Amino acid sequence: MVRQTKQNNTEAYLRIYRQMVRIRAFEDSANQLYLSAKMPGLTHMYSGQEAVAVGICEALENSDKITSTHRGHGHCVAKGAEFREMFCELLGKQEGYCRGKGGSMHIADQHHGNLGANAIVGGSMGIATGAAFSAKRLGTKDIAVCFFGDGATAQGLWYEVMNMAALWKLPVIYACENNGYSEYTKTDEIAAGSLTARAEAFGIEAHSVDGQDVLSVNELAQKLVTRARKGEGPFFVELKTYRYHGHHVGDINREYYRPKDEEAEWKTNRDPITNFGKWLVTEGILSSDELVGIDGEVKADAEAAVQYALSAQYPPSNEVDMHVFSGVENALAYI
């Protein structure tokens, strides 16, 4: 694909690079928090898949909606979230996006249109489709992107909502991040036929794209977002990508299902950040030193946010039965 380097795109390219670096830095810090036993519970790393979240979210407006997954930090950052509130949420602190009640698997940021991560695989497919239904009915012109993994394509819910989205021409994009593994199982072992054919069976236009190439993802996303906004949706996109870590941070000894040389191949030759950085330098948009400068700034931001979150306050105990019901201060006194 030939890409023209235009001066007025420089800002967009820089933002794309910075956002991918921010996701990687966030995940590296989150992994360290886990390994040093400073984070309650566990978490699922997005590292390796940055080009998917950033390529798509950079094509969206702030008011457009996304739904995310258990592997959701990348979507959250890409849709505009701040490190500080995110780390606070991961550590269960009061200043987190969800006041510490959601944690890694339920992080949501409604000011940027992120309707939340979801700990049920495929659980948000109805929510994203409903957000698109609502947008169409209320005439807001917003679109919804439903992020999910290859494993979620085995859930029946997807076929129900794709059917309705196609019948009613809803402005929703189903973005399937095919990272090759459904938890601890090769996707080839759980998915019959082709994923794009499944969407096509409903008359949904389906695309397959290299999820490690952020510009390819972004170009496709821009086209589909524009068309979805005009009422030409829904769409399905399969993004071929790779997760660098195990299913979750504790899944360390994983050679029984995934060979180390396969991991090395993706990390060495197909890293979305390294490759996009090289392209920026080749095209004369940025120098190597400038890239290193961005990496350093982002890393320092992440470190500062981690330190802030570590010393932040936990929610007070009286919040335990708050937010069970909207409009009810303390649920236990109500029910």
Added chain:
Amino acid sequence: MTREITLSTAVNEAIAEEMRRDPSIFLIGEDVAEAGTPFKVLSGLVEEFGTERIVDTPISEPGFMGMAVGAAMTGSRPIVDLMFGDFLFLVMDQLCNQAAKTHYMSGGKLSVPLVLRTNLGATRRSAAQHSQSLHALVAHIPGLKVALPSSAYEAKGLMKTAIRDDNPVVIFEDKLMYNDKAPVPEEEYLIPFGEATVLREGCDITLVALSSMVQVALQAAELLERDGISVEVIDPRTIVPLDEEKILNSVRKTSRAIVIDEGHRNFGVTAEIASRITEKAFYYLDAPVVRMGAMDVPVPFSPALEDLTVPTPEAVAENARLSVRGELFNVA
């Protein structure tokens, strides 16, 4: 002005009035538009509001339930029509893992203002998958409100309150009562959640009854009056929230209670209410609190068997007599 209308008309009026008031409301479900549901409760709505707001879906309960959750999170106020209460099992993830928890998991930042209207009740000869009363199942999940109208009056007032609530509300209608008439004001009214109503005052025993069992309790009270037993009948109307105070005050006065509900007895709504009475009014009690619910078997098809599974006025009256006489030793 008050006129007599059926429970079905009351629900229809409540939804129509609210939809006229608030354009963000839409209704979604199977055969809700031209068909107006198999029970014809929604007849006429599509003619007034169009297919944009009365939305027929494929037979995909988890799909349209999930869509309603997403729509509710983004500015709409959906009413989900679930054709039979038995289909709750199909929508459990979207209702209980998504709708019920979103407000809490987001620290109060996202809300899910939706109504799930469905039904309950046996003795319609519909067998085990179209006859269940599953409200205990959803009442168990924090974040869901649960309403159970026992007449046309309650059906209209509770439905309007449910639609205006900013939380997910599950409202169960007794499908045998759709054609039952009751006086309903023409003027607008709402019934607040968490306010029980005392349908009959008495001093010897309290019958706490819900939904379909309210009429059974009132008929039992008539039978007992002939025996000189004075019965108080309370309908909580919502089980989440539950008007505990009104129930406890009644029991403190009568010192005896029977709780009657058409859900299965074991681990059910009657167990919850009975245990609250026992915990909080124990020293006022003169007899064990009795639970009466649907028999703990799948609902059988044969009329000869099905009729055995639901509490009857006679059975309630008999337990009440034993309670008042101090002979309540071994309740089946």
